Amino acid sequence: MDRRNFFKIVSTVSGAVATNACGDKKPLIPLLVPENGIVLGEEQWHPAICTECGAGCSTIVRVMAGERVIERGEEKFRERIASIKKIEGNPLDPVSGGRLCARGQAALQSLYNPDRLRGPMRRDGARGEAKFKAVSWNEALKSVAEKLKAYSGDQILFLTNAPQGTRALTIQRFLEALNAPPARTCGVGDFALERKAAEWVFGWKGAPVYDLAHARYVLGVGADFLGGWLSPVYYSRQFGEFRQGRSGVRGHLVQAESRMSLTAASADEWLPVRPGSEPHLIVALSRMLLDEKPPGRLPDGVAQSIRAADLSALIRTCGIEEKRLRGIAHELGQSEAPLVIAGASVVQSNSFEALVAAYYLNALLGARGVLPPQPEPPSAPITGNVLEAMKRAKVLFLDGENPAYVLRAAQSLDALDIIVSFGSFLDDSAAYADVLLPAHHALESEAAVVPLGMVGVAVTQPFVRPLYDTRPIGQILGHLGVNFEAVNVKDYVAPMLPPEETWDNVARQGGYWKQNSGEAKITAKDVKWSDPVFAGKPEEFPLHFQPYLSLQFHDGRGANLPWMQELPDPVSSAMWGLPAEMDPKTAANLKIANGDWIRVESESGHLEAPVYVHPAALPGVVSMAIGEGHTHYGRYASARGANPLAIVSPMWDEAAGEFAFGATRVRVAKLERKPALIQFSPQDREQGPWGQR
């Protein structure tokens, strides 16, 4: 769809939008009597925003006449509604470019999920029992407002995964009015390390943007940019350009990761580095390059430190042949458009050092593809050790974050005086809440979202009536006895626009965007690399354990969407329950075959899961996607599979203070149970057990 046609479609329907979306009281019509507001069979397309992760993709949604069944006493009624039938990428948005990832498509199943909370509720059982009873908004808000009066400062903790934009700023204003510290995130899937390293090296506030499309030779280190890292739709599109978008040029990708991720599987070469050896790999390559070429934009002190590095020790740590590394260093150095994309898809105790070293390597190469982000607004939630903050807190507000799932924080939740959840679902953490105050779904709300690192803002205005008795988040917070002003989308967006752009235009096209540009100027002067630290003695726990952000479930929030459960995993083709991946040699030693049940045990706990014997898994490394194993998360996700984060020890990246969820050692034992792995592809089943070949 081109820009002109898109405008035409949106502008011809915008009048109908206002009429249908404004929440006016529609009469209840007994079975099958149509209502005249929406023309049957006619579609409308409206701009919206995907909030299934923080990337901030702008979308367009197809709205048609639909109906819902509601109950009043003993009677059932069908009510005519404007319903969303399909979600696509907004072709005007340079992030999504008219495309979406699978989770973005499945956001529809979040809106119409049968397990959505219908209205406010109060706890009616013990903490964690997940027993609630419906109450009125007045009663629910009054009870929270009364209790809130007794607390201030860091007794109040607000956890949110709201992307930067109107929601995050509204929360910030609410907390400032309460004299409480800024909101925080749980630390999985928030890419805090990428942002902190960019701030350290360049002084930037935000995650850098990589111009992959114009690079010719790319080294990816630890960043599964086609899977669950940062902005998967943006980088998938960039990858398409990198490979096929230029006549006669095919970009070459070398991917270094300790798991064969989707990106590694799509690369020309995969470097299977040992877990936590990413800084060593990058410094080794830098050291080799410094033998071949001048230091470029590398600060003198950094160049000296790298020259003094013990190359043999670095190579030994990462476990890749020297000859192979020298070849890659040479090719990188010779490329006319080299680029290093480093990330922490699996956070280790030294991931910050890897990211810093990668930014320096780009400077040494003279790479031009590291672009400054749009500076993050001051409302960006702070990251770091949330468990410590929870110890000090008495009041916890939950807005999309799930500490009971991500941080095994059930005990800490139990110790709080009051927990309030604004989420649309009763998840593992909301099960501990005292009051549930469900806010409108993102597809029912007005909002502005700043895409991760990109210059611009995506905008959405309501176009379907809220399905249930929910409220806008600003309105809920505004009724908790705190004097503050919720953020208005137009007021938020207007100051970001250049003089030639109008609010009406931005609202109609779904946002305003500009290409990132500018130079990466280094302000830091230091480089470090330290050996990774792991929880668990190698003698007792001989294997590394790597939970990772998956395409389907991200940090676990996608698990309640049946399309995501049904989507075959790109590696194992497993559905409705993801397995632990293990290499054939380790599996053979333990007499484990594909589909067997295993017990994975760490210092901090154990889980049971089916195993996928992955021919390309790194020997001694067990990997598992984050997402399954919820105690509570609706009918599709509750008590399904195992939560890999439940056995992760509380380790932290030492330089940046972030949750190092990849720094745990485990041992594995076979369980005597029937194979339970459901795979879409019969190939693995036909090949038979790996351990017996």
Ligand code: SF4
């Ligand atoms: S990357 Fe996918 S889940 Fe994230 S905002 Fe874009 S479409 Fe949504």
